[in-house]
Amino acid sequence: MALHPRAASVPAGTPTRITQGSMTKGGIGESTLRPDGTLKVTGEFAYSSDMWHEDMLWGHTLRSTMAHAAIRSIDIGEAVATPGVYAVLTYDDLPAAMKNYGLEIQDTPVLAHGKVRHHGEPVALVAADHPETARRAAAKIRIDYAELPVITDEASATAPDAVLVHEGRTDHHIGHVAHPNIVHRQPVVRGDADAAAQRADVVVTGDYVFGMQDQAFLGPESGLAVPSEDGGVELYVATQWLHSDLRQIAPVLGLPEDKVRMTLSGVGGAFGGREDLSMQIHACLLALRTGKPVKMVYNRFESFFGHVHRHPARLHYEHGATKDGRLTHMRCRIVLDGGAYASASPAVVGNAASLAVGPYVVEDVDIEALALYSNNPPCGAMRGFGAVQACFAYEAQMDKLAAALDMDPVELRQLNAMEQGTLLPTGQRVDSPAPVAELLRRVKARPMPPEQQWLSADAGGSSVDVRALPGGLSNTTHGEGVVRGVGYAVGLKNVGFSEGFDDYSTARVRMEVINGEPVATVHTAMAEVGQGGVTVHAQIARTELGVSQVTIQPADTRVGSAGSTSASRQTYVTGGAVKHSCEAVREQVLEMGRRKFGTYHPAWATAELLLEGGKVVTDGGEVLAPLAEVLEDEAVDIELEWRHRPTEAFDLRTGQGNGHVQYSFAAHRAVVEVDTELGLVKVIELACAQDVGKALNPLSVVGQIQGGTTQGLGVAVMEEILVDPKTAKVRNPSFTDYLIPTILDTPSIPVDVLELADDHAPYGLRGVGEAPTLSSTPAVLAAIRNATGLELNRTPVRPEHITGT
Amino acid sequence: MRVNFTVNGRKQEVDDVWEGESLLYVLRERMGFPGSKNACEQGECGSCTVRLDGVPVCSCLVAAGQAEGRQVVTVEGLADYARHREDAHPGTGCATGACGTPLGTARSRQAGDGQGTEELSPIQQAFIDAGAVQCGFCTPGLLVAADELLETQPSPSDQDIREALSGNLCRCTGYEKILDAVRLAAARQEEAVR
Numbered sequence: 001m002a003l004h005p006r007a008a009s010v011p012a013g014t015p016t017r018i019t020q021g022s023m024t025k026g027g028i029g030e031s032t033l034r035p036d037g038t039l040k041v042t043g044e045f046a047y048s049s050d051m052w053h054e055d056m057l058w059g060h061t062l063r064s065t066m067a068h069a070a071i072r073s074i075d076i077g078e079a080v081a082t083p084g085v086y087a088v089l090t091y092d093d094l095p096a097a098m099k100n101y102g103l104e105i106q107d108t109p110v111l112a113h114g115k116v117r118h119h120g121e122p123v124a125l126v127a128a129d130h131p132e133t134a135r136r137a138a139a140k141i142r143i144d145y146a147e148l149p150v151i152t153d154e155a156s157a158t159a160p161d162a163v164l165v166h167e168g169r170t171d172h173h174i175g176h177v178a179h180p181n182i183v184h185r186q187p188v189v190r191g192d193a194d195a196a197a198q199r200a201d202v203v204v205t206g207d208y209v210f211g212m213q214d215q216a217f218l219g220p221e222s223g224l225a226v227p228s229e230d231g232g233v234e235l236y237v238a239t240q241w242l243h244s245d246l247r248q249i250a251p252v253l254g255l256p257e258d259k260v261r262m263t264l265s266g267v268g269g270a271f272g273g274r275e276d277l278s279m280q281i282h283a284c285l286l287a288l289r290t291g292k293p294v295k296m297v298y299n300r301f302e303s304f305f306g307h308v309h310r311h312p313a314r315l316h317y318e319h320g321a322t323k324d325g326r327l328t329h330m331r332c333r334i335v336l337d338g339g340a341y342a343s344a345s346p347a348v349v350g351n352a353a354s355l356a357v358g359p360y361v362v363e364d365v366d367i368e369a370l371a372l373y374s375n376n377p378p379c380g381a382m383r384g385f386g387a388v389q390a391c392f393a394y395e396a397q398m399d400k401l402a403a404a405l406d407m408d409p410v411e412l413r414q415l416n417a418m419e420q421g422t423l424l425p426t427g428q429r430v431d432s433p434a435p436v437a438e439l440l441r442r443v444k445a446r447p448m449p450p451e452q453q454w455l456s457a458d459a460g461g462s463s464v465d466v467r468a469l470p471g472g473l474s475n476t477t478h479g480e481g482v483v484r485g486v487g488y489a490v491g492l493k494n495v496g497f498s499e500g501f502d503d504y505s506t507a508r509v510r511m512e513v514i515n516g517e518p519v520a521t522v523h524t525a526m527a528e529v530g531q532g533g534v535t536v537h538a539q540i541a542r543t544e545l546g547v548s549q550v551t552i553q554p555a556d557t558r559v560g561s562a563g564s565t566s567a568s569r570q571t572y573v574t575g576g577a578v579k580h581s582c583e584a585v586r587e588q589v590l591e592m593g594r595r596k597f598g599t600y601h602p603a604w605a606t607a608e609l610l611l612e613g614g615k616v617v618t619d620g621g622e623v624l625a626p627l628a629e630v631l632e633d634e635a636v637d638i639e640l641e642w643r644h645r646p647t648e649a650f651d652l653r654t655g656q657g658n659g660h661v662q663y664s665f666a667a668h669r670a671v672v673e674v675d676t677e678l679g680l681v682k683v684i685e686l687a688c689a690q691d692v693g694k695a696l697n698p699l700s701v702v703g704q705i706q707g708g709t710t711q712g713l714g715v716a717v718m719e720e721i722l723v724d725p726k727t728a729k730v731r732n733p734s735f736t737d738y739l740i741p742t743i744l745d746t747p748s749i750p751v752d753v754l755e756l757a758d759d760h761a762p763y764g765l766r767g768v769g770e771a772p773t774l775s776s777t778p779a780v781l782a783a784i785r786n787a788t789g790l791e792l793n794r795t796p797v798r799p800e801h802i803t804g805t
Numbered sequence: 806m807r808v809n810f811t812v813n814g815r816k817q818e819v820d821d822v823w824e825g826e827s828l829l830y831v832l833r834e835r836m837g838f839p840g841s842k843n844a845c846e847q848g849e850c851g852s853c854t855v856r857l858d859g860v861p862v863c864s865c866l867v868a869a870g871q872a873e874g875r876q877v878v879t880v881e882g883l884a885d886y887a888r889h890r891e892d893a894h895p896g897t898g899c900a901t902g903a904c905g906t907p908l909g910t911a912r913s914r915q916a917g918d919g920q921g922t923e924e925l926s927p928i929q930q931a932f933i934d935a936g937a938v939q940c941g942f943c944t945p946g947l948l949v950a951a952d953e954l955l956e957t958q959p960s961p962s963d964q965d966i967r968e969a970l971s972g973n974l975c976r977c978t979g980y981e982k983i984l985d986a987v988r989l990a991a992a993r994q995e996e997a998v999r
Contacts, residue, residue, distance in 0.1 A: 034938060037932075037933040040941030041925065041932050042840070042881065042925070043839070043841070049842075052834070052837075132823065132826075215976075217942075218852055219940065220843065268941070269977055270940075271976070299845075300844065300849075467968060530977050702936070703939060703977070706979030706981045706982070735845045735847065740974060743967045743970045743973070743980040744971045746981075748981070
């Protein structure tokens with residue numbers, strides 16, 4: 001993801017591959033348990049919605065009921081007069097010249113000004129002494145809307161007389177898009193697709209539709225803003241990137257950044273949905289206006305409006321192959337709907353375009369990806385980030401091509417699989433392991449789940465467990481009309497922020513002696529959103545510093561930026577920063593030891609020294625001194641930034657450039673059973689194989705893969721935000737109507753973890769979180785197609801798509 | 806209005822409750838029990854699950870007044886609840902004596918990597934050990950539901966576990982480690998019986 005490309009000034013990456021190789025217990029490679037585990041199982045872990053302050057008020061947001069409308073007037077009189085109400089704020093109350101925010105393009109109004117551009121846009125804020133009082137007062141605010149025509153798709157966005165979603169654009173993409181309702185467009189062109197198409201014996205094309213998915217993190221947007229005596233504000237909030245929030249919040253409040261002090265509260269999941277701001281500025285505005293602490297907590301209905309979603313997409317693909325199955329060319333066009341505000345759309349476009357080919361070798365390609373501005377809900381980051389939509393389409397194409405060639409779909413993929421050394425359509429050479437064919441081999445070689453697994457043998461022969469059948473306890477079938485299908489898919493995802501973004505992290509590491517024991521303290525601003533970064537940071541500190549006691553400080557803005565908990569990047573980048581700072585601390589500790597004890601033992605000068613088990617030892621295992629004696633009452637405390645190697649922007653016409661840091665790969669095999677009469681699908685097994693370079697915490701790695709796989713399953717068979725095409729209003733903002741997989745919908749997910757080191761990355765690791773979300777969806781779709789023989793070019797698949805009713 | 810009920814074995818009296826407040830709101834915002842979570846507040850996600858007179862319920866769907874005079878167990882009291890169950894009916898694991906499931910002694914088997922300084926119930930420990938906790942927002946509700954499952958059904962099949970926990974959404978784990986945790990707690994409790 002590239003938000004502020006600045007290729008030229010990025011310093012070279014620091015090599016961090018070398019580790020001292022300490023065998024200290026609880027170090028990297030072990031499945032150590034979460035340091036926050038006990039707090040989380042006892043209910044004591046403080047999430048952002050758990051914050052409480054004496055004398056606090058409750059904030060509430062009034063949101064637009066229209067998708068596109070001019071605001072003729074706002075009457076807050078009755079709301080202000082409501083007993084218990086302390087403040088009602090609209091656009092006119094914003095204190096600073098800066099009234100917009102945004103990740104890359106500051107196009108999002110803090111509160112609507114003159115018009116609303118999507119259903120659920122914030123228009124006014126209320127603070128009251130009870131949440132219900134605030135809600136009821138907000139309902140008394142009278143807004144006079146004049147409806148405007150809605151832009152809902154590419155045709156309406158780019159029509160000659162189309163209303164502009166944003167007039168007078170001045171952002172840096174406006175110069176290279178064909179219409180102001182296009183946020184960003186990125187072609188990737190390599191070779192000569194037209195000429196190569198002449199060599200194709202078989203050509204397959206397809207048009208694919210990807211529905212709008214919601215992150216559906218369980219912890220709602222929430223936080224507490226506390227005004228401070230110096231005129232600033234303390235904000236306790238759940239986010240993915242504290243410093244990015246800070247950069248957007250402070251200017252709107254009219255405060256210098258050091259007067260907005262942010263502390264990460266417990267985060268109940270994120271998956272991309274907390275990259276953008278939600279209640280942060282609103283709570284601060286109300287707190288500063290009232291002089292009282294203000295808590296805001298969205299309910300689920302509001303949460304569906306309170307964050308961006310995954311871009312829905314329309315994709316056209318054409319693949320050609322020779323009759324022996326070699327890909328000749330690929331052409332595609334990917335249209336992403338970015339909704340009313342830019343959010344991360346430009347970077348999603350970059351990903352979709354640069355990863356559109358998937359993990360295959362195709363020398364002649366013609367790719368175009370773009371994102372629209374529309375009056376649909378804003379879309380931005382979600383796990384998989386532009387690569388998910390493309391993977392759904394190119395994997396459907398691979399199956400189509402295999403059928404046209406009468407080849408096995410896995411063999412076709414393996415025949416064309418990229419590997420280390422492959423030149424991607426962007427011209428970037430993949431310089432670390434890319435075991436695509438091997439991952440496919442592994443999922444294919446796995447034994448199949450037993451046929452008719454709903455039957456269990458008992459005394460009277462066999463009985464049916466309907467829970468194992470499509471329809472489950474609804475008892476819709478005992479096996480009649482149920483057909484099994486098997487499908488495969490593999491994907492290609494980048495790791496880390498791309499396109500020249502200065503993607504660094506910061507870690508402060510301190511080592512001192514407490515009660516006679518050496519203790520390391522790690523302080524970063526990394527957002528722990530559930531992924532287990534805090535576990536891994538402690539493991540890295542143990543490995544690098546040879547201590548058993550590690551304290552992880554709460555994440556806040558007193559330490560430098562850690563970058564976002566996004567793009568599968570935190571273990572790589574903030575993990576790399578922790579390692580880097582630990583190495584500096586270690587070097588300083590050894591220097592202290594040499595000064596104190598060097599004259600007593602020659603090994604201080606001559607041997608390779610390690611920190612292990614709380615002692616300084618030689619690589620031969622001889623103990624030179626306990627760390628407690630080296631440090632005594634001194635502390636070593638170092639804060640350093642760390643960067644991975646720089647990337648480059650993509651050329652705006654050709655898409656050429658070394659745009660990505662690292663690639664990651666996962667493959668899935670889905671086994672489904674479909675009740676063809678009712679169109680009900682039960683996924684029986686969703687096996688995954690993934691290369692992770694090095695599993696720093698194997699238990700957490702498998703947990704990430706299973707969780708990512710399940711989100712891919714969700715968008716295959718149930719998850720979609722439905723937007724009325726006539727009004728652009730959201731029709732299902734609730735967990736009653738927007739379904740995510742339950743434990744009954746989720747199959748067994750066996751995981752095969754490969755560890756082929758990437759020599760450029762700390763410990764050889766490869767980002768894990770997103771790759772499984774890519775291939776899961778197309779594997780399930782392929783399995784349903786295999787079971788039913790239907791084409792199924794959209795996801796999610798609903799019963800009516802299977803039954804045709 | 807004033808509401809009186811028992812939370813985790815202690816009698817509580819709460820004043821100034823507005824009639825529209827849910828049990829979840831009163832627990833979280835008026836009584837200092839934020840462990841039960843507010844993920845949907847519409848009875849779909851199960852993260853606010855508590856025991857009300859022994860029955861698992863979504864506390865967001867219970868009006869606070871409905872709890873008057875009743876017994877509530879939240880995740881904060883789960884460890885005590887499991888311990889009392891064991892004390893009252895050793896080897897049975899059931900507060901009523903009808904369930905035949907021991908829980909307390911299962912704790913004697915391994916307990917994490919030393920972080921378990923607090924007394925945890927077997928299902929809490931199993932969630933930590935199995936890696937069933939990621940963001941943890943669904944965890945309190947799942948723990949209350951899973952504890953009730955093991956109380957009534959000491960050796961559940963995978964399908965039984967899935968059925969019992971189907972009202973609890975988790976967005977992080979893909980449920981595999983949650984199944985592992987329930988299996989682990991069941992196995993430990995079985996081992997403790999022998």
